[in-house]
Amino acid sequence: MRFIKLPIISLLNEHALIYPTPSNIHYAWNFGFLAIICLVIQIITGIFLAMHYTPHIDLAFISVEHIMRDVNFGWLLRYIHANGASMFFIVIYIHIFRGLYFGSYIKPKQWTWVIGIIIFLLMIITAFIGYVLPWGQMSLWGATVITNLVSAIPKIGNYIVTWLWGGFSVDNATLNRFFSLHYLLPFIIIGASVIHIILLHQDGSNNPLGIESTNDKIFFYPYFIWKDFLSLCFFLILFFVFVYFYPNLLGHSDNYIEANPMVTPTHIVPEWYFLPFYAILRSIPHKLGGVIAMLLSIVILGLLPWIHSTEIKSSRFRPIYRVFYWSLLSCCLLLGWIGGMPVEDPYILIGQFLSIYYFFYFLVLLPILGKIEFQLLKN
Incomplete structure (x- = not known):
């Protein structure tokens, strides 16, 4: 009983074990849990990859190949991280469309929804700058095209682009600052996710009927936590089918060509x-x-x-x-x-x-x- 009074244990008990949950929610509500799992996977694999990655235009592509060929299970770490980004977005897109279908943006959950969209925007920025780091052809030219869009801002656009690049083209300074931001932003996403969950638990979860179910609620554990883990099992099966059998299916083949500012790909796509x-x-x-x-x-x-x-x-x-x-x-x-x-x-x-x-x-x-x-x- 003495340990239950510890703040972290008490918080875990209140928000993950005895949290009152509408009894009629189904598997469409599991994707919030899966999103947390994806975020954890991306952070853990990203930290280990950063130990072997070199953010320099002359060494970045080679360091990625070093990870793939020389680091023990480096190929597995990279494929989990690369495909994990795709799995993360699949989960988030389903999560968003579930919210659209069941009206999760309607008062009193409006701020929970807004914070969720901010997290989505942070994910887009993080994924974009992460795509630049392997320093392949599509990384270089994708970064050039997308950052150049800022030049559309009247009068100050070109100055902002130069500031983003750290020079007059996508170069070493750009790669360095993108690497720093790619390492930092996931931790900001964690903070935003905590706020998202706090706001969600403040007003209670939505349910398929879209009505207030103050009486028809049961504890999150053990009823829903086992449902979450069952969905996690199916998710991991799908995830590792891609990792082991189709690791490059969701990527672009041009990114296995080292970045060359003198050769433009015929079709630049993100x-x-x-x-x-x-x-x-x-x-x-x-x-x-x-x-x-x-x-x-x-x-x-x-x-x-x-x-x-x-x-x-x-x-x-x-x-x-x-x-x-x-x-x-x-x-x-x-x-x-x-x-x-x-x-x-x-x-x-x-x-x-x-x-x-x-x-x-x-x-x-x-x-x-x-x-x-x-x-x-x-x-």
């Missing part, structure tokens, strides 16, 4: 998890307009608590919204496909149509759908 936003960027011919649209496509998710027009959380009771929800999911998947295609017709036209629908859904449909559904129920 990692697959950035492709929907990249497609929105490319769909607008104006450079500044494309950058604003790409940023707005993420920011608009954080504004959902103030855009929606209903207090009904779950899509189970919103048949019209449910149809449009699946149309949004289809739109995002198609944007991902378009982002990996060459910049030519008909891909340009399809990307523009999908981009328009993406913003139309959030800025027009979402604010009026709740009112339409309310009128239909009233009549």
